[in-house]
Amino acid sequence: MQDVVRKTIGRLALGLSVSLPFAQGAAAMEPLQAIGKGEGVLNVVAWEGYAQDDWVKPFEAATGCQVHAKYAGSSDEMVALMRSGGGDQYDVVSASGDATLRLIYGHNVQPINIALIPAWKNFIPQLQSPDFNTVGGVHYGVSYEWGPNTLLYSTKVFASAPTSWSVIYDPKYKGKITVPDNPIQIADAALYLSKTDPSLGITDPYELNQTQMDAVVKLLKAQSGLIKKYWALASDEIQLFTSGDAVVGAAWPYQTNTLQAAKVAVADTIPQEGATGWADTWMISAKAPHPNCAYEWINWVTTPKVQAEQAIYFGETPANTLACKEMDAQQPGSCAQYHANAPASYFDSIKFWKTPLPDCGNGKHDCLDYSAWQREWQNIKG
Amino acid sequence: MRRFLSAFGWRHEGAANAALLGLPALWFAGLYLAAIGALFVTSFWTVDSLSGNLIPGFSFTNFQQLLADPVYTRIGLRTIGIATAVTLTDITLAWPVAYAMIRLAGPRLRAALMAMVMVPLWSSYLARVYAWRLILAHDGLLNWGLKAIGLPGLHIGYSNWAMWIVFSYLWLPFMILPVAAAVERIPPSLLEASADLGAHGLATFRRVMLPMALPGMVAGAIFTFSLTLGDYVTPMLVGGEGSDFIGNVVYSNVGVTNNIPFAAAYAALPLGVMAVFLLIARRLGAFDAL
Structure with a gap:
């Protein structure tokens, strides 16, 4: 009996000593090494208009991950949702630049293995490793779209x-x-x-x-x-x-x-x-119950096609430079209309949320x- | 076995009562009192502003902030003020309906009136609030009607006026029912006696009916006042600028800002207001009228 108690205490102590270092500093958790089989479900916290059937239905059909979207009206609400219930209720969040650092320093999101996101190398340079989602060289999210208020x-x-x-x-x-x-x-x-x-x-x-x-x-x-x-x-x-x-x-x-x-x-x-503006980042919860579906989702929404659909639907600018051609194919003139081919000075003229x-x-x-x-x-x- | 139980219960009254009240008492203590206890304890905690983690402890920071910033006093007074206005409006509206239902209507009309009072309670609260939002909007039913009879439009959509109207509508049935029950309990002979002694209808109402129905009105007021005091959905949907209630501040601190201790501290205010209100209500005999 005593043995059992001592063993339990020993295990608890070991558990604590292992988990404590993880609770400190920004870079602690190891990112996913390879995308495995999907878990069948994906819980999403997103801005209104970010989980439209146009690209959610094909995603569900292609990956078998059923999307449950919860819309938030503000960055504060997104942060609160990602922290609710111990942080394991949602898998991914489309956080704007004024929420990302709060989620990173609050240990609410996990590092991203950027090698698993092939579209990333086609992003505009300002959004590959921006300081609002990349800390100390570690990626905590993948940029998505941006635009002015x-x-x-x-x-x-x-x-x-x-x-x-x-x-x-x-x-x-x-x-x-x-x-x-x-x-x-x-x-x-x-x-x-x-x-x-x-x-x-x-x-x-x-x-x-x-x-x-x-x-x-x-x-x-x-x-x-x-x-x-x-x-x-x-x-x-x-x-x-x-x-x-x-x-x-x-x-x-x-x-x-x-x-x-x-x-x-x-x-x-x-x-x-x-104008002020936003630059959004898809981030994965530190305790995401469905990490494989989460990576599948990020890869899906960074493809030129979905980037273009999202940009036209919401009226914003995609991070992926290859989306321009796709936009004009879907709606002629939309690439220029939504600034997908604008010079870097346009990006720099917007005061992004932080x-x-x-x-x-x-x-x-x-x-x-x-x-x-x-x-x-x-x-x-x- | 059944025989034994009933005999046992007859001989040991306390045990029988305990068996009957045990489960509800457990529910009350475990869920209700424990939750309020947790609320009070949490109100002394603080939050780390960057990571959002709760910091347990004992500090008056939240209460100091509530008192120091006049905006929270203003929101508290607004909430209590509108709850009071709604209660008075509902008392005024409930009287004619209750009186007609009990004293004037025949049995069939009375049943029909009763059903009409109750039916709105069967439909969703949200649907009714959204309906009002459409009625009171700039191009809504109200302004359309006013225009049709040649009057200028009213701009009361998304305002405190809108909240007052919607709340009064929502909680009216909860006032009509206890007032009607109270009116029913007044013996008709007293009204006849009053008339025989030469009192006008109005004097009879003021000096006989009103005092005798007071417990019923206070009982209804418990509902209308507490339901308004705790609401946050109606202010969110039909309120305008400067329409936040205590509940909205609590909601935004829990769901948006993630500052649960501050929300707990502010939520203690309506709890205190209701405690005072219920003490007065008991003095006025409201609990005998429920």
């Missing part, structure tokens, strides 16, 4: 495209404005202020000290009185524009495509101040971290 407007109200983001802060449109219910929205206001009020000295909309944040919050609090509704899901914004409750707002190209397909009189634009950290990137450490952004956002919404 746009200004969506009703063409019944605006005869020509607004040239400035100022329209979403304009009392003229009181009660007809909608913006995402998402703390990262603070960066949109910061980008606008960095152009309209240079005295604040905002160089990066994700690196704000308290003085700069106070100015941004002041602008957003004034805006909140003009807002019809802070939208949580893309479908909310689509309904607001369909019913005419909103006539101008911050959006993704996806909403524009969906609304235009439904014959609602809307268009979108990138105003002169520029996790706000205390490190300001200029030697100072007085910037506000993301939990401060979340508190400020609740304050703005009231």
Whole structure:
């Protein structure tokens, strides 16, 4: 009896000593060496529009992995979902650049063996090993698609495209404005202020000290009185524009495509101040119950064909350079329309979402971290 | 065996009660009280902001943050305020229905009215809230109707007004039923006596019916108030800017921000409000009317 107890304790201790080093540092787990037989199921956390039947059904038929998709409305929600229930509920997530580092440092995702992803070598260079999904030379994800956050407007109200983001802060449109219910929205206001009020000295909309944040919050609090509704899901914004409750707002190209397909009189634009944007990465959960299906999925969605389908459906730009030809084959002119052949300067002009950290990137450490952004956002919404 | 059990139960009343109440008591203690206990304990924990791991311990950080930031006081007051407004609205709406159902209607009409009150409860809560969203929208049924009779449109979709209307609609049956039961319990002879003594209808209502039906109204208020206080779906769907409830902050801290301790600390507020409310309700005799 005593022996059994001692053995159990010994095993527990051994288990602890083995697992403890794994709990520290970013690079701990060994990536998959070869893709084995699929497990038959794949649980996906994705943005709305990222798991469409057009490419999910053929994937299921080809690999036998049944896809269960759960849509998230914000990066925060994605992180929370990947951490829920001990982290073994979902296999893959289409995380944006403001969520990836949180997932990596939270040990929620596993390293990727990039040799098992053949499409990777055809990615645009900026998205092969970007610092938001590759840490210390270790890949924690595979880049997917990217694009700008746009200004969506009703063409019944605006005869020509607004040239400035100022329209979403304009009392003229009181009660007809909608913006995402998402703390990262603070960066949109910061980008606008960095152009309209240079005295604040905002160089990066994700690196704000308290003085700069106070100015941004002041602008957003004034805006909140003009807002019809802070939208949580893309479908909310689509309904607001369909019913005419909103006539101008911050959006993704996806909403524009969906609304235009439904014959609602809307268009979108990138105003002169520029735009924030996203670059998404497929990541695999550290405790993924179906890792083989997860790799199969990443390989499937990085093929030029699916990259093109996704780009046209959502209105974004694929990471895989070979997708351009495929896009034009599916919808003539779409490669240029969605910037799949644009020069590197276009990519560099977008201020991609990233996790706000205390490190300001200029030697100072007085910037506000993301939990401060979340508190400020609740304050703005009231 | 059956005989033995019944004889045993007759002789040992305590054992019989224990056997009957055992399972529900276990359920109550194990699931309900334990969950509330866990909520209180968690509210003193904190979260590591980068990794999102829970840090057990004992700190007042969450409560300090709740008190320091006026936005949480505002959201708390908004939630309690709308819950109160909904309760008062439902009392006002429930009275005529309950009175007509009990005092004026014949048996068949009464059964039909009762069924009409109950039927909405059989359909999905979400379907009804979405229906209201369409009714109150910019180009919805309400504005279409107003336009048809030559009135200007109302812009109450996605606002606190919309929440007030939808909540009042949703919980109305829970007010009508206890008020009707309370009205039924008032002996008609008292109303006749009141009339014989020269009181008008209104005076009889105010001085005889209202005080006697008070426990029923308070019983209904327990439902309408607590259901509104704890809701977060209706604010999410029909609310506009500045429409967050306590429940929305709890929801976004659990499901979005992953700050469970902070959510637990804020969730303690409605628990406290309900405890005070129930104490007052008991004073007013609401539990005898349920």
